[in-house]
Structure formats: structure tokens, C-alpha cells
Amino acid sequence: MIRYFLNIIKGIISLCEGLGVTLKHVFRKPITLQYPEQKPDLALRFRGRLVMPLDSEKNDNRCTACMMCAKVCPNASIMEIEKVVEDGKPKPKAKKYIYNLGTCIFCNLCVEVCPFAAIVMSDDFATADYNKDNLIIDLVAEKYQISGKKANWWKSKFKEEITKEQKVNG
Amino acid sequence: MADIPLQLEKGRETDEYILSMGPQHPSTHGVLRVVLKLDGEVVKDAIPDVGYIHTGIEKLLENRKYDQIIPYTDRTDYLSAVNNNLAYCLAVEKLLGIEVPERAKIIRVILAELNRIMSHLLWYSAYGMDMGALTPIIYAFREREEIIDMMEAMTGGRLTHNALRIGGFKYDLPSDFIPKLKKFISHFNDRVDEYEALLINNVIFTSRTKGIGILKKEIGINYGVTGPSLRGSDVVYDLRKIEPYSGYEKFDFQVCTGKNGDTWDRCIVRMNEMRESLKILTQSIDLLKEGEIMAKVPKIIKPAPGEVYAAVEGPRGEVGVYIVSDGSEKPYRIKLRSPSFSNLSVLKEIVVGYKIADIVAIMGSLDLVIPEIDR
Amino acid sequence: MELIKELLFNTDKKLAEFYLWAKNLWLSFGLHPVFLDIIIQLLVVIAVAAFLVFNALFIIYYDRKVAAKFQVRYGPNRVGYKGILQTVADTIKLLIKEDINPDKVDKVIFVLAPFLVFIPAFMVFLVIPFGKGLIPADLNIGILYVLAITGLSVIGILSAGWASNNKYSLIGGLRSAAQIVSYEIPMVLAILAILILAGSLKMGDIVNAQSSISKWFIFLQPVGFLIFLIAGNAEINRAPFDLPEAESELVSGFITEYSALKFAFFFLAEYTNLFLTSAIATTLFLGGWQGPFLPSFVWFIIKVYLVVTFLMWIRWTFPRIRVDQLMEFSWKYLIPIAFLNLIITAIVVKIV
Numbered sequence: 001m002i003r004y005f006l007n008i009i010k011g012i013i014s015l016c017e018g019l020g021v022t023l024k025h026v027f028r029k030p031i032t033l034q035y036p037e038q039k040p041d042l043a044l045r046f047r048g049r050l051v052m053p054l055d056s057e058k059n060d061n062r063c064t065a066c067m068m069c070a071k072v073c074p075n076a077s078i079m080e081i082e083k084v085v086e087d088g089k090p091k092p093k094a095k096k097y098i099y100n101l102g103t104c105i106f107c108n109l110c111v112e113v114c115p116f117a118a119i120v121m122s123d124d125f126a127t128a129d130y131n132k133d134n135l136i137i138d139l140v141a142e143k144y145q146i147s148g149k150k151a152n153w154w155k156s157k158f159k160e161e162i163t164k165e166q167k168v169n170g
Numbered sequence: 171m172a173d174i175p176l177q178l179e180k181g182r183e184t185d186e187y188i189l190s191m192g193p194q195h196p197s198t199h200g201v202l203r204v205v206l207k208l209d210g211e212v213v214k215d216a217i218p219d220v221g222y223i224h225t226g227i228e229k230l231l232e233n234r235k236y237d238q239i240i241p242y243t244d245r246t247d248y249l250s251a252v253n254n255n256l257a258y259c260l261a262v263e264k265l266l267g268i269e270v271p272e273r274a275k276i277i278r279v280i281l282a283e284l285n286r287i288m289s290h291l292l293w294y295s296a297y298g299m300d301m302g303a304l305t306p307i308i309y310a311f312r313e314r315e316e317i318i319d320m321m322e323a324m325t326g327g328r329l330t331h332n333a334l335r336i337g338g339f340k341y342d343l344p345s346d347f348i349p350k351l352k353k354f355i356s357h358f359n360d361r362v363d364e365y366e367a368l369l370i371n372n373v374i375f376t377s378r379t380k381g382i383g384i385l386k387k388e389i390g391i392n393y394g395v396t397g398p399s400l401r402g403s404d405v406v407y408d409l410r411k412i413e414p415y416s417g418y419e420k421f422d423f424q425v426c427t428g429k430n431g432d433t434w435d436r437c438i439v440r441m442n443e444m445r446e447s448l449k450i451l452t453q454s455i456d457l458l459k460e461g462e463i464m465a466k467v468p469k470i471i472k473p474a475p476g477e478v479y480a481a482v483e484g485p486r487g488e489v490g491v492y493i494v495s496d497g498s499e500k501p502y503r504i505k506l507r508s509p510s511f512s513n514l515s516v517l518k519e520i521v522v523g524y525k526i527a528d529i530v531a532i533m534g535s536l537d538l539v540i541p542e543i544d545r
Numbered sequence: 546m547e548l549i550k551e552l553l554f555n556t557d558k559k560l561a562e563f564y565l566w567a568k569n570l571w572l573s574f575g576l577h578p579v580f581l582d583i584i585i586q587l588l589v590v591i592a593v594a595a596f597l598v599f600n601a602l603f604i605i606y607y608d609r610k611v612a613a614k615f616q617v618r619y620g621p622n623r624v625g626y627k628g629i630l631q632t633v634a635d636t637i638k639l640l641i642k643e644d645i646n647p648d649k650v651d652k653v654i655f656v657l658a659p660f661l662v663f664i665p666a667f668m669v670f671l672v673i674p675f676g677k678g679l680i681p682a683d684l685n686i687g688i689l690y691v692l693a694i695t696g697l698s699v700i701g702i703l704s705a706g707w708a709s710n711n712k713y714s715l716i717g718g719l720r721s722a723a724q725i726v727s728y729e730i731p732m733v734l735a736i737l738a739i740l741i742l743a744g745s746l747k748m749g750d751i752v753n754a755q756s757s758i759s760k761w762f763i764f765l766q767p768v769g770f771l772i773f774l775i776a777g778n779a780e781i782n783r784a785p786f787d788l789p790e791a792e793s794e795l796v797s798g799f800i801t802e803y804s805a806l807k808f809a810f811f812f813l814a815e816y817t818n819l820f821l822t823s824a825i826a827t828t829l830f831l832g833g834w835q836g837p838f839l840p841s842f843v844w845f846i847i848k849v850y851l852v853v854t855f856l857m858w859i860r861w862t863f864p865r866i867r868v869d870q871l872m873e874f875s876w877k878y879l880i881p882i883a884f885l886n887l888i889i890t891a892i893v894v895k896i897v
């Protein structure tokens with residue numbers, strides 16, 4: 001008999017605690033971001049779409065078509081790199097760089113393995129398209145201009161890579 | 171006046187019928203089909219039917235090099251990607267005989283524990299929605315956003331982190347990681363108390379989960395159940411204590427267990443595990459010292475022929491990776507042991523005798539992730 | 546200005562004067578007075594129906610905004626100023642959807658079921674006092690009429706579940722019928738205690754018996770108020786008792802096979818029922834339209850929306866109850882307490 005009433009009272013107390021938690025939350029500010037008007041604050045290392053930015057000093061991309069990124073890509077999303085050696089320049093360059101945005105898994109392995117920091121994953125996440133053919137992109141022809149925080153991060157990366165390359169080559 | 175029969179005549183007993191809790195159902199947490207044999211509302215038999223999302227990862231991995239495999243291991247148990255990465259990296263490092271530097275070990279522990287909290291928070295929200303409570307999901311996801319921001323600052327991805335590399339890490343912790351971690355630790359304990367008060371201690375919830383789906387010790391051990399589902403039945407089995415890996419022997423934490431093995435105990439085990447993970451995170455900030463983060467690993471990874479098995483305590487149980495190598499740069503066979511597969515196999519034992527509404531409660535408390543089962 | 550003030554505060558006198566004037570005008574044309582009565586009743590029905598429809602539009606928006614407030618997010622805020630036209634957009638979407646009639650359903654009952662659920666909800670508003678003198682028909686058996694008509698919605702739910710030719714819908718319909726029938730009894734018992742205090746079945750009399758704030762029945766009958774709210778919640782199939790429409794177990798229960806306009810009717814019926822339960826709770830326990838400065842109609846709306854907000858608060862906090870626990874809760878806990886409440890009230894009234 002006593003347990004009957006004790007059960008009721010314990011039950012009511014636990015229910016009131018739950019109600020109290022919900023009530024506390026009425027007075028907190030909403031946490032949503034109103035998307036098209038307010039953009040999210042992405043991390044520096046955010047892995048968006050792959051781009052080959054133009055180096056502002058050389059006014060050209062930094063790729064030498066060494067094919068390391070194509071070898072390490074787990075599902076061959078970097079489809080074709082065409083190497084060309086121009087007269088009078090010691091290093092080869094890439095004439096065409098076909099990248100398949102549809103099959104890329106955004107794993108960052110290609111960026112990590114590139115010795116010249118030629119490619120980087122940008123902040124671009126809104127890459128949906130109506131036409132599947134538009135997802136196969138030629139990164140050299142795109143001439144992407146990188147800007148913002150990501151640009152500084154990228155520049156710091158290629159200073160590191162250049163010194164590592166010099167260490168390796170002597 | 172007709173005679174009132176005292177019991178149904180022979181041949182007029184209620185029929186059993188077969189209900190297929192089909193592949194598309196809001197509370198099977200994925201594409202799982204459970205064929206139920208029901209007698210009215212009481213369950214007589216439950217047969218899981220898996221394979222709807224089989225992608226053939228294990229065969230795919232036979233054609234990839236060792237360092238290309240890490241993004242794939244993210245995607246089996248996508249709620250705690252770092253634990254899967256860790257199991258794989260530990261296996262390959264055992265095969266190559268590499269010793270990972272100290273700082274890398276501690277950072278691995280930090281990421282793994284953050285992932286454990288993330289996974290348990292998602293279990294909490296999904297379980298609340300199964301029970302009919304529609305607010306816990308929003309609160310838990312708010313905490314999850316904070317953790318995901320931290321993981322994104324470190325690895326660059328929100329769900330498929332691809333965080334670890336063989337031998338350590340490629341990039342070190344960013345400068346704003348430790349302040350964010352300290353801020354997270356400062357308020358998370360109160361939040362866990364709030365979540366308990368909102369859902370777990372609620373009288374409606376306890377009357378729906380206490381005494382339901384009791385898993386006995388011997389049955390759990392015989393079927394190979396691991397993780398919080400087994401610890402709810404008062405079995406002290408945690409791989410982080412029994413065979414410590416990646417520096418866990420330096421941390422001081424307790425293994426949470428439950429007493430009776432029913433659904434409520436499994437819930438309490440998970441809530442307590444969140445608190446223990448927070449303790450580990452607090453200790454790890456002090457243990458973090460300056461140092462290297464990457465061991466000396468050959469450029470082309472070609473381990474000697476042999477086989478190795480490495481296991482890790484994930485949020486759902488024991489995540490294992492078994493590699494057979496034949497001396498080339500691609501593995502000969504990789505087998506992934508997923509905890510949800512073994513946990514699901516015990517479904518028939520714990521569901522029989524209860525009602526339809528209890529099935530949802532029991533399956534939710536086992537915390538299954540279906541892509542992990544089908545791989 | 547004076548006219549407006551008179552209209553707002555002394556509505557019953559003004560309406561009586563208007564009726565006398567209209568009757569004189571009608572009789573001067575030489576027509577039979579019964580036609581005037583019919584026309585006026587029709588106008589009243591149209592007014593109440595229009596009020597209810599606009600109210601339903603608002604209460605759905607209010608539900609979503611309140612839910613968002615409890616869940617630290619914004620609710621709808623894109624359509625119209627702060628999202629106030631969201632329900633209009635949803636209604637238009639529901640109306641232009643394809644009306645799917647599954648193959649082997651029982652055609653007549655399938656089409657009839659939404660109406661059977663929706664019409665009793667509207668019919669009860671005949672006896673609710675919206676303000677001073679603003680009852681469409683002050684029947685002598687007010688409360689009894691309310692209880693009788695709310696019992697009719699069971700037929701609608703059962704026929705919806707049966708006619709859908711779907712195992713899940715049938716289970717949902719049966720569960721709902723069991724639930725509604727079990728929770729009628731505590732509700733009736735709680736109301737009986739009120740009747741002892743008020744002394745008559747007429748809704749107008751019950752409101753007049755709570756003339757000052759110390760006489761409001763919520764203070765004399767706190768347990769009765771709680772029992773009425775819980776039982777009312779279960780009657781209208783709302784969380785934590787929303788088993789018939791439990792999304793995670795039965796995929797929408799008895800509403801599964803309905804689409805477009807019929808679904809809109811079920812939806813409308815649920816929110817109208819919510820408003821109805823709160824209106825009855827206000828009339829019986831919170832003093833109806835009584836209140837100091839504002840016009841009576843405004844007080845009524847404020848009090849009803851307070852009770853509605855409380856019911857929404859409960860919905861967004863608690864998980865769902867299992868069906869056998871629901872039965873156990875009603876028969877083992879609510880009914881004994883309601884009986885105890887009734888006996889104690891009777892004894893106290895007799896002594897005092």
C-alpha cells in the first residue's frame with residue numbers, strides 16, 4: 001500500500017525533473033546558423049573540393065606532373081595527367097589534369113603526398129550539379145585563385161615542402 | 171442461455187503470424203530485416219536477415235596498397251571512424267615492427283575517446299527518438315557539433331576523419347585544439363547529468379526498459395557479444411584494461427558494468443562510459459608532451475609474409491582487423507571483425523517472450539550500425 | 546468608441562438587443578419567425594467554423610514554434626513574417642498531392658473515416674462558452690453532450706484502421722480504441738467531482754460558479770485537474786500517449802494509408818481536439834472567461850493557450866508509453882485516485 005503511493009511520488013518527481021530540463025532550455029539562445037545568410041566557420045584543414053591554385057609569384061600552378069597523386073589515390077579519381085616539357089624550362093609541367101569529382105572520397109592522401117604542394121583541398125562544399133559530365137574537371141584549365149585563410153595555410157605548406165625536397169636532393 | 175466456455179476449444183487457438191520488420195523501417199537504424207514470428211503481440215522467434223547493404227569492402231581492399239586502405243576503414247563504422255583506423259594501423263605496425271612515438275600515442279587516445287563520446291551521444295539521440303522523446307536528439311547533437319568541430323580542426327573531416335597514418339600522424343595538433351578541448355571538458359559533465367535526468371531516469375523510460383531483454387552472462391560470452399552490451403550483464407571485459415594498446419596503461423579509469431543485464435543497465439553503462447571518457451581526456455591534456463609524431467616508416471610498405479590480428483575497444487565492442495600478408499605491397503586478405511555482427515546474433519535469445527513494442531527498445535540498446543554488419 | 550467598448554465588454558446584452566431588433570424587423574416583413582432563427586443559427590455555425598479553421602491554422606504554427614523554443618532552435622521563419630504563413634503553405638501542399646486509394650481497401654469506409662473523426666470534434670464546440678453570452682447553445686445537459694460526442698471519434702479511428710487493409714493500421718486502430726475507452730472513465734470521474742461543486746450540467750452555470758479567483762475549481766480540485774489533463778491527453782492521442790500514430794513502431798499507425806486531403810482532415814482533427822480539451826479544462830477548472838480588465842473573449846483565449854502550451858511542453862519532453870502499461874496506468878492508478886477524489890469531494894461538500 002505504502003509502496004503504491006511511493007511509486008507514484010517517485011514517478012512524479014522524475015517527470016518534473018525532465019520538465020525542468022526542458023524549461024531551462026527555453027532560456028538559452030538558439031544554436032542554428034541561418035545558412036545562406038550566415039556561412040559556417042570552417043576549419044583550416046577542411047577537406048572540400050580538390051583545386052590546383054595559381055601561385056601568385058609565378059602566376060602559374062606548381063605541378064610538375066610527377067604522378068605521385070594519381071598513384072596514391074585509392075579509387076583513381078585523378079584520371080589523367082599529361083606531362084609536357086617546354087623548351088628552355090628545366091622542370092616538366094602538367095598540360096592537362098583530369099579530376100573526377102564524382103568518385104573522389106575526399107581522403108586528402110593526394111595532397112599529403114605531393115612534394116611540391118601543387119594541389120590543395122579548398123573550402124568549397126557546395127558542388128552539386130545537374131549534369132554528371134560537369135563533374136569531370138580539368139584542374140589546369142580552371143586556373144583557380146585561392147584566397148582567405150586557406151591561402152596563407154597553403155603558402156606555409158609549400159615553404160615546408162620545398163625545404164624537405166632540398167633536404168632529399170641535397 | 172448458452173454455456174460460457176472456460177477455455178478455447180482445440181483448433182481455435184490464436185494463430186501465429188509472420189511479420190517482417192522490413193528493410194525500410196524507421197527504427198532498425200539502417201537497412202536490416204528482422205523476420206518475426208508473433209503470437210498476438212508476443213514474440214516467438216526473431217531471425218535477422220542481413221546483406222542489404224553489402225558493398226564488398228574486404229574484397230576491394232585486396233587490390234589496394236597498405237596506405238590507401240585507411241580511408242576505407244573509416245566507412246564501416248562511420249560513427250567512430252578513429253577506432254577503426256586505429257585497429258588497422260595497429261595491425262600493420264605489428265606486422266612491420268614499428269614503434270609509434272609517445273606523443274602520437276596520446277593524440278590517438280584523445281581522438282579515440284572523443285569518437286567514443288560522439289558515438290554514444292548519437293546512440294542516445296536515436297534511442298530517444300525510438301522511444302518517442304523528440305527533444306534529446308537536438309540536445310545531444312548540439313554537443314556533437316562541438317566535438318565534430320574539434321575533430322574537423324585536427325583532421326579536416328566531420329565524419330570520415332581519415333585521421334591516422336601508419337606510424338603516427340602527418341600533421342600535428344592545431345593550436346586551437348587544446349583550448350577547445352578544455353572548454354568542452356568544463357561543461358560536459360553537467361550536460362551528461364541533464365541528459366540522464368531528461369530521458370534515462372524518467373519513470374516512463376524506466377518502466378519501458380527495466381526487466382526487458384535480459385542477457386545472461388554465459389549466453390553473452392558464448393555468442394561473442396562484446397562492448398557495453400556485454401558489460402551490462404556484469405562481465406568486466408574491456409580491451410583497454412586487459413590488453414592495453416596505444417598508451418592506455420597510463421590512464422586511470424574504471425570499467426563500467428551493470429548488474430542485471432537488462433536494457434536499462436546497458437543504457438546506464440553507456441552514460442557512465444561517457445563520463446569515464448571525459449576523465450581520460452582530462453588526464454591526457456597533462457600527459458601530452460612535445461615530441462615527434464611520425465615514426466620512421468619506409469616509403470613503400472612491403473611487410474614480411476605472415477599474419478596478424480589486432481583489436482581495439484570501440485564504442486560497440488571489439489573492433490578487430492586480421493591481415494594476411496604475402497610479401498607484396500597489397501595485402502593478400504583482410505578480415506574486419508565488426509562488433510555489431512556478433513551483437514546482432516544474440517537477438518533471438520533476448521527478444522523471445524517480449525512484446526512488439528519491446529523489440530524496438532531491445533534492438534536500440536544493442537546499438538547496431540548496419541553497414542558494419544554487412545561490410 | 547463607446548459602442549465598441551459596449552460590444553466588447555457587455556456582449557450578451559448587445560446580442561440580446563440585436564436579436565430583438567432583428568425579430569421585430571423580420572416580423573414587420575410578415576415572415577414566420579422560425580426562419581429568422583434558422584438563419585441566425587446558420588450564421589453562428591459559420592462564425593464558429595471560421596474561428597476554428599483560423600485557430601487550427603494558428604495552433605499548428607504555434608506548436609512548431611513552441612517545439613523549436615524547447616529545442617533551442619528557430620522554428621519556421623522563412624515563409625511570411627517570422628514564418629506565420631507556414632501553415633498556409635503546408636495546407637496548399639497537402640491539397641495538391643496525389644490522392645492515393647490503395648487497391649483492396651473498403652472504398653466506402655475508407656473515404657468516410659476522416660469525416661467520422663473530424664466532425665465530432667467540431668460538433669462539441671456548440672456548448673463551449675467563448676465569452677460572456679457567447680455560447681452557441683447553452684444546453685441544459687452541456688457536459689453530458691460533450692462526453693457523448695467525444696466518444697464518437699472512436700468509430701472513426703477504428704474504421705480508418707480496418708478499412709486500410711494493412712496489418713499495421715489495424716493494430717494502430719485497435720490500440721487507439723482501447724486507449725480512448727479506458728481513459729474516458731477517469732475523465733468522467735474528474736468531471737463528476739466538478740459537478741458536485743457546481744451543482745448543474747449547464748456550461749454557463751459552471752462558469753458562473755467560479756465568479757472570483759479564489760473560487761476557481763483548480764484550487765479546490767488540484768488532483769482532479771491533473772487527472773483531467775492526463776486523461777484528456779490520452780483521449781486525443783497525443784504524446785506521451787500517441788501510440789496509435791507511433792512513428793517508430795507502426796509507421797504512422799492508422800493514418801499510414803491516407804494521403805492528401807484525407808490526411809489533412811486527420812491532422813486538423815488532432816489539433817482541433819487539442820484546442821477542445823484545453824477549452825473544456827479552462828471552462829471547468831480555470832474559470833472560463835472570467836477576468837478583470839480585458840474583454841471576456843480575450844481572457845478565454847489566453848487561458849486556453851496557457852493550457853495548450855502546458856500540453857505541448859509535456860509532449861516535447863516525455864517518451865512514449867507502451868500499450869499494456871497504458872492500460873495498467875489507467876486502470877490501476879488513475880481510476881482509484883479519481884474515485885478517491887470524488888469521495889473526498891462529496892464528503893467535504895456534505896460537511897461544509
